[in-house]
Amino acid sequence: MATTPPTSGSATPSARPGNGLLVLLAAMTPEQLKRVFANLTASFAAEDLIIASPDAISELIPADAYSSLRIVSAPANNPAWTLTAADFLNAYQLAEKNEARAILMLSSESGSLGSPALRELANAVLATTDLAVPCYDLPPHAGLVNSAILYPLTRSLFASRVRFPLAVDLGLSLRMAKCLADAARNFTTINQGDVPLWPVNEATVAGFTIEQFDVGTCVQPAGPDLNTILPLVTGPLFSDIKAKAAFWQRFRSLPPADNSMPLSLAPSTDAVADIAPMLSAFRLAYTNLHEIWSLVLPPNSLLGLKRLSTTDAAAFHMPESLWARIVYDFLLAYRFRTINRGHLLGALIPLYLAWVAGHINITASGTAPERHIEAVAEAFEADKAYIVSRWRWPDRFNP
Amino acid sequence: MQNNLAAMLQTSVNQTSRPVPADNASIWHHMADALQQSFDRILSLLIAILPGILAFLVSLAVFGLIGIALSSLLRRGLTAAKLDEHLAHGRGNSDWVPSTSPTALIARLSFWACILLGLIIGVSAFDASYATATTLPSLLLPYLTRVAEAAVLLIVGTVIARFLARSVLIGAVNEQLQYARFLSLGVKWLVLVLAATMALDHLQLGGHVVELAFGILFGGIVLTLALAVGLGSRDLVSRSLERHTEHSGEHSATPSAAPTTGSDDFIRHF
Numbered sequence: 001m002a003t004t005p006p007t008s009g010s011a012t013p014s015a016r017p018g019n020g021l022l023v024l025l026a027a028m029t030p031e032q033l034k035r036v037f038a039n040l041t042a043s044f045a046a047e048d049l050i051i052a053s054p055d056a057i058s059e060l061i062p063a064d065a066y067s068s069l070r071i072v073s074a075p076a077n078n079p080a081w082t083l084t085a086a087d088f089l090n091a092y093q094l095a096e097k098n099e100a101r102a103i104l105m106l107s108s109e110s111g112s113l114g115s116p117a118l119r120e121l122a123n124a125v126l127a128t129t130d131l132a133v134p135c136y137d138l139p140p141h142a143g144l145v146n147s148a149i150l151y152p153l154t155r156s157l158f159a160s161r162v163r164f165p166l167a168v169d170l171g172l173s174l175r176m177a178k179c180l181a182d183a184a185r186n187f188t189t190i191n192q193g194d195v196p197l198w199p200v201n202e203a204t205v206a207g208f209t210i211e212q213f214d215v216g217t218c219v220q221p222a223g224p225d226l227n228t229i230l231p232l233v234t235g236p237l238f239s240d241i242k243a244k245a246a247f248w249q250r251f252r253s254l255p256p257a258d259n260s261m262p263l264s265l266a267p268s269t270d271a272v273a274d275i276a277p278m279l280s281a282f283r284l285a286y287t288n289l290h291e292i293w294s295l296v297l298p299p300n301s302l303l304g305l306k307r308l309s310t311t312d313a314a315a316f317h318m319p320e321s322l323w324a325r326i327v328y329d330f331l332l333a334y335r336f337r338t339i340n341r342g343h344l345l346g347a348l349i350p351l352y353l354a355w356v357a358g359h360i361n362i363t364a365s366g367t368a369p370e371r372h373i374e375a376v377a378e379a380f381e382a383d384k385a386y387i388v389s390r391w392r393w394p395d396r397f398n399p
Numbered sequence: 400m401q402n403n404l405a406a407m408l409q410t411s412v413n414q415t416s417r418p419v420p421a422d423n424a425s426i427w428h429h430m431a432d433a434l435q436q437s438f439d440r441i442l443s444l445l446i447a448i449l450p451g452i453l454a455f456l457v458s459l460a461v462f463g464l465i466g467i468a469l470s471s472l473l474r475r476g477l478t479a480a481k482l483d484e485h486l487a488h489g490r491g492n493s494d495w496v497p498s499t500s501p502t503a504l505i506a507r508l509s510f511w512a513c514i515l516l517g518l519i520i521g522v523s524a525f526d527a528s529y530a531t532a533t534t535l536p537s538l539l540l541p542y543l544t545r546v547a548e549a550a551v552l553l554i555v556g557t558v559i560a561r562f563l564a565r566s567v568l569i570g571a572v573n574e575q576l577q578y579a580r581f582l583s584l585g586v587k588w589l590v591l592v593l594a595a596t597m598a599l600d601h602l603q604l605g606g607h608v609v610e611l612a613f614g615i616l617f618g619g620i621v622l623t624l625a626l627a628v629g630l631g632s633r634d635l636v637s638r639s640l641e642r643h644t645e646h647s648g649e650h651s652a653t654p655s656a657a658p659t660t661g662s663d664d665f666i667r668h669f
Contacts, residue, residue: 141667143668143669144669230668284577285572292568339565343566350572356668
């Protein structure tokens with residue numbers, strides 16, 4: 001269990017009044033529902049639980065599987081691959097309506113989480129923690145957008161060691177849920193309820209306590225393809241970073257690393273993925289998108305990309321410092337609207353694929369994937385001065 | 400009187416019947432007269448236009464000043480009302496949200512609206528004060544308006560062409576199409592040709608020739624693109640069909656990078 005201490009003074013809720021735990025489920029198949037119900041009833045007393053589901057449970061599973069549970073219906077949302085603004089708003093409204101003490105939000109694949117994991121997440125938010133985040137034990141080549149962009153950016157800018165900032169299963173205290181619902185309202189009022197929110201960033205800015213729990217291996221919900229998912233994730237993240245600029249520009253020290261997390265530092269023994277398609281995508285982009293990249297990236301980064309475009313597949317590796325600089329420059333271009341934001345995020349995809357190819361090469365050479373991801377995050381931290389400086393004085397000379 | 404008339408007639412008959420060696424002084428005199436008359440005519444025309452120009456400038460200056468005052472007033476009022484902070488919560492992630500603050504945007508818009516109003520009133524004043532019998536201004540002014548509209552059409556067309564060309568280029572590169580640049584250029588020229596034709600049509604230049612040329616050019620570009628895409632993506636389509644046949648009936652939950660080969664099942668980006 002890892003604790004991120006509050007970054008500013010905040011009241012610590014010692015006793016939380018209310019009915020119990022509200023468990024908000026995503027839309028699920030009957031099998032998934034049965035597994036989740038079995039895990040929940042194994043972990044909690046039925047009278048302490050309020051289950052909210054968008055599915056008509058009585059039509060999906062036999063009554064004996066849930067007879068002791070209190071079931072309420074949740075509004076049906078568009079099926080999404082992550083938790084969205086509308087989900088957080090619904091969660092808070094349901095918790096208020098049912099006078100719940102805390103909320104557990106579970107994804108469609110949460111049946112793969114063991115009951116101890118659910119218990120830890122729920123107990124934390126029922127006690128004093130505001131945000132309980134799972135730390136999944138994923139295969140070496142899974143969650144790569146998270147490893148390449150979300151985790152390093154959140155760690156360097158918000159001084160948080162939460163390994164999965166966009167986790168699909170969460171535990172929320174009532175005040176954390178209210179904070180997220182307030183943030184969600186900004187989107188739902190303009191019909192953007194499907195935008196993902198950033199609970200870790202919100203909690204850090206509000207000075208709430210965050211805890212991370214080892215939940216073991218987990219099946220990830222299916223998502224759209226990379227060309228869709230990368231702009232969908234990076235756009236809202238960049239937007240959130242832009243909105244919280246006043247917070248992250250101040251220096252904050254990173255909490256100490258927690259060794260109890262399941263992140264393996266052993267070399268990967270899995271088969272090596274074929275990086276040729278990624279390299280060809282990067283090289284094709286280098287010949288075609290150079291003009292667009294030159295609007296966003298400084299000459300030094302372009303030179304690094306030029307070298308990279310001529311490197312052969314076996315030695316291909318994007319330096320961590322170059323990747324950190326690229327992401328920061330794209331973030332700056334997003335802020336200043338150097339080019340259309342859709343174009344900008346589209347132009348990031350081949351660069352990300354180049355990073356993935358390098359990451360696979362490194363892990364194939366015997367380096368533990370987690371060690372490389374830590375090196376990337378450290379490069380982001382080391383280069384934080386650059387983003388702060390260019391954020392404040394964008395017109396300064398930048399070689 | 401009769402003698403004088405007879406003498407003048409005699410002189411004129413003599414002048415027409417036989418050439419008289421020209422006197423330098425009289426030529427210069429005639430030229431000076433002609434120049435004087437031209438100058439007088441220009442001056443009188445200028446004097447006739449001058450009130451119109453003055454009215455135009457005064458209108459522009461007055462509305463410019465009003466615009467500055469209004470803009471400054473709005474800026475102060477909206478800053479005091481904290482409009483930016485109120486709207487900042489509801490701006491979302493839309494790509495079309497303006498980059499400047501709403502207060503600055505409203506102030507700037509009000510200023511330019513005043514300038515536009517000044518221009519319209521100035522042109523009307525110019526037109527009203529320049530009430531001569533000549534038909535030139537009544538023909539020229541509408542044509543100038545058309546030229547301005549055609550210029551706007553061209554500018555908008557160029558902006559759209561650049562936007563679409565970039566969209567197609569990035570989309571095609573991410574789909575790993577080898578002819579991405581060619582496709583992007585094709586789209587760009589399609590839109591540019593369309594915009595140029597619309598501008599020429601608006602100016603009523605070229606008549607049927609423009610329409611014909613547009614049809615040929617547009618059709619040619621579309622045909623070229625269709626052939627290029629059709630021939631170039633043969634492999635892509637066959638690969639896609641093969642994959643579809645292989646995986647028919649299976650539900651793939653793996654998000655893929657792009658049309659990749661072996662890495663699809665192994666790598667999960669999210």
